[in-house]
Amino acid sequence: MRILIACETSGVMRRAFAARGHDVWSCDLLPAEDGSNRHIRGDVREILDDGWDLMAVMHPPCTRLCRSGRRWMSGPGKWTQPKQLPKGRTVECMRAEFEEGVSLFIDCWRAPIERVAIENPEMNDLARERMPPDLPAPQIVQPFWFGEPAYKATGFYLRGLPSLMATNRLPEPERGSDDWKTWSAIHRAPPGPDRWKIRSRTFQGVADACAIQWGGHAAEAVEMVG
Numbered sequence: 001m002r003i004l005i006a007c008e009t010s011g012v013m014r015r016a017f018a019a020r021g022h023d024v025w026s027c028d029l030l031p032a033e034d035g036s037n038r039h040i041r042g043d044v045r046e047i048l049d050d051g052w053d054l055m056a057v058m059h060p061p062c063t064r065l066c067r068s069g070r071r072w073m074s075g076p077g078k079w080t081q082p083k084q085l086p087k088g089r090t091v092e093c094m095r096a097e098f099e100e101g102v103s104l105f106i107d108c109w110r111a112p113i114e115r116v117a118i119e120n121p122e123m124n125d126l127a128r129e130r131m132p133p134d135l136p137a138p139q140i141v142q143p144f145w146f147g148e149p150a151y152k153a154t155g156f157y158l159r160g161l162p163s164l165m166a167t168n169r170l171p172e173p174e175r176g177s178d179d180w181k182t183w184s185a186i187h188r189a190p191p192g193p194d195r196w197k198i199r200s201r202t203f204q205g206v207a208d209a210c211a212i213q214w215g216g217h218a219a220e221a222v223e224m225v226g
Helices: 012-018 067-073 091-109 178-183 195-200 204-225
Strands: 002-006 023-028 039-041 054-057 116-119 139-141 154-159
Touching: 002 012, 012 023, 012 204, 054 204, 067 091, 091 116
Parallel strands: 002 023, 002 054, 023 039, 054 116
Antiparallel strands: 116 154, 139 154
């Protein structure tokens, strides 16, 4: 199958699907961290019509769409003056980033591809009201469902694909314990130039589950049609 992993630079998801025999490519505005020659550098919207069987959009810009970023977009009500803005930012540039995030999400969701998964947190009310009416609620998964000792609530908006099933669910540590703090390292990451990269990286266990379950489901569907 031809599989597109959009908005990924790490190559974790690309390699997981490739290990199972798929013709898989990643695409991002940034270069691939592993230097792969199966990475397309550019705007993914330019290749959505290239005959893909499945697309997983892993880390589209979501800062302005998610609930945690809502306070930067508006004060009380909708589209009122925010009480505070990030240092050096203006309302105009924040809303421009919001519009770009909405546009990219919708273009990927409406792509002429039968099976689509878009990784994104739960959206704030401003973003939700701009989304297509057929967009379902996201499936929220955690890395520890797939053998990874970590907390990172991850939402997948799915079209033509089944919800992920846990493969190796780990028992959770006691809240406040040293293990619990270690599991929460992503949320506790200090500000810095690489914080976005740390927070967006895909866990191997999650990638393997996606490749096995979504790749297997899509392969069966393609084989039945063929």
